[in-house]
Amino acid sequence: MENTLGLEIIEVVEQAAIASARWMGKGDKNMADHVAVEAMRERMNKIYMRGRIVIGEGERDDAPMLYIGEEVGVCTQPDAKTFCNPDELVEIDIAVDPCEGTNLCAYGQPGSMAVLAISEKGGLFAAPDFYMKKIAAPPAAKGRVDINKSATENLKILSECLDRSIEELVIVVMKRERHNGLIAEIREAGARVQLISDGDVGAAISCGFAGTNIHALMGIGAAPEGVISAAAMRAMGGHFQGQLIYDPEVVKTGLIGESREANIDRLKSMGINDPDKVYDASELASGDTVLFAGCGITPGNLMQGVRFFKGGARTQSLVISNKSQTARFVDTVHMSGQPKVVQLH
Ligand SMILES: O=C(COP(=O)(O)O)[C@@H](O)[C@H](O)[C@H](O)[C@H](O)COP(=O)(O)O
Ligand SMILES: [Mn+2]
Numbered sequence: 001m002e003n004t005l006g007l008e009i010i011e012v013v014e015q016a017a018i019a020s021a022r023w024m025g026k027g028d029k030n031m032a033d034h035v036a037v038e039a040m041r042e043r044m045n046k047i048y049m050r051g052r053i054v055i056g057e058g059e060r061d062d063a064p065m066l067y068i069g070e071e072v073g074v075c076t077q078p079d080a081k082t083f084c085n086p087d088e089l090v091e092i093d094i095a096v097d098p099c100e101g102t103n104l105c106a107y108g109q110p111g112s113m114a115v116l117a118i119s120e121k122g123g124l125f126a127a128p129d130f131y132m133k134k135i136a137a138p139p140a141a142k143g144r145v146d147i148n149k150s151a152t153e154n155l156k157i158l159s160e161c162l163d164r165s166i167e168e169l170v171i172v173v174m175k176r177e178r179h180n181g182l183i184a185e186i187r188e189a190g191a192r193v194q195l196i197s198d199g200d201v202g203a204a205i206s207c208g209f210a211g212t213n214i215h216a217l218m219g220i221g222a223a224p225e226g227v228i229s230a231a232a233m234r235a236m237g238g239h240f241q242g243q244l245i246y247d248p249e250v251v252k253t254g255l256i257g258e259s260r261e262a263n264i265d266r267l268k269s270m271g272i273n274d275p276d277k278v279y280d281a282s283e284l285a286s287g288d289t290v291l292f293a294g295c296g297i298t299p300g301n302l303m304q305g306v307r308f309f310k311g312g313a314r315t316q317s318l319v320i321s322n323k324s325q326t327a328r329f330v331d332t333v334h335m336s337g338q339p340k341v342v343q344l345h
């Protein structure tokens with residue numbers, strides 16, 4: 001699965017990123033999202049696989065989406081019967097966020113990217129479109145920090161694991177009213193806080209790499225993004241835990257329904273009987289083979305954004321694989337038509 005799909009999924013995120021980047025800075029987040037979805041779908045439908053979307057994104061705010069349950073791959077083409085036998089194709093589950101950080105893209109801010117995670121059928125947690133409390137930390141702190149511990153305790157643990165003082169730690173938190181207490185606690189403990197407006201997938205994965213100057217992600221973001229982050233962290237051996245948040249009072253938004261009780265019932269109807277369960281990365285991305293792919297739309301901690309030139313574009317992507325234990329940065333020059341020049345820098 002990995003060998004054949006590894007390269008294909010790079011192209012999937014590359015095409016989504018290029019499409020979205022054309023809408024960078026135009027102030028239209030839905031368009032930036034829409035074109036990324038279309039480009040991702042078009043490229044995925046050329047892959048020899050029986051793919052199924054288990055995590056699409058956008059239900060909460062009616063964004064355009066690759067919908068949950070949608071089948072993707074060559075078999076979806078109208079004339080598929082003439083060239084493909086579904087029984088010979090591997091069944092793949094896919095979690096996508098074609099434009100993660102739509103606001104960042106629309107307003108020309110750093111950190112938006114096209115991302116996806118894949119695994120064999122059943123290998124990714126089909127997270128409901130709720131929120132998720134998250135903690136991500138570097139591999140050295142894997143299994144040592146704990147989402148059930150206070151931020152203060154986790155900072156002490158991080159400081160030991162990373163052999164640096166608490167004052168030298170940088171913790172990413174989304175700038176949201178729900179995090180006012182968390183932000184105050186982190187600052188009180190002596191660590192530094194990097195507030196982000198959007199894009200907690202990039203922040204979570206950045207914890208996995210030394211040199212990003214990000215040592216943990218804490219707080220509540222969206223659950224689908226949590227699964228994609230978990231897949232990347234599982235593949236590279238970083239720490240990730242998530243707990244669904246279903247109480248509108250906690251997230252301070254009406255976007256997830258009117259009441260806690262109604263949401264518990266909704267979760268039960270989806271087969272989630274313990275709504276407070278803490279999931280670790282290997283439960284959110286439990287497959288034997290787990291691959292993450294991302295491509296920068298705007299420049300970020302890990303990848304450069306899309307750069308256009310006359311007759312083409314240049315992208316930077318990242319593919320992380322648990323099987324080959326690789327984090328592969330891929331730098332691609334895309335040539336359209338007959339470029340007069342292939343731009344290197
Ligand atoms: O920033 C984000 C938005 O993602 P997208 O809609 O694909 O542009 C994500 O990284 C966050 O995880 C999440 O969606 C966000 O925290 C949602 O919370 P809120 O904005 O407070 O409703
Ligand atoms: Mn997103």
Ligand SMILES: [Mn+2]
Binds near residue numbers: 033057098099101102
């Ligand atoms: Mn998105």
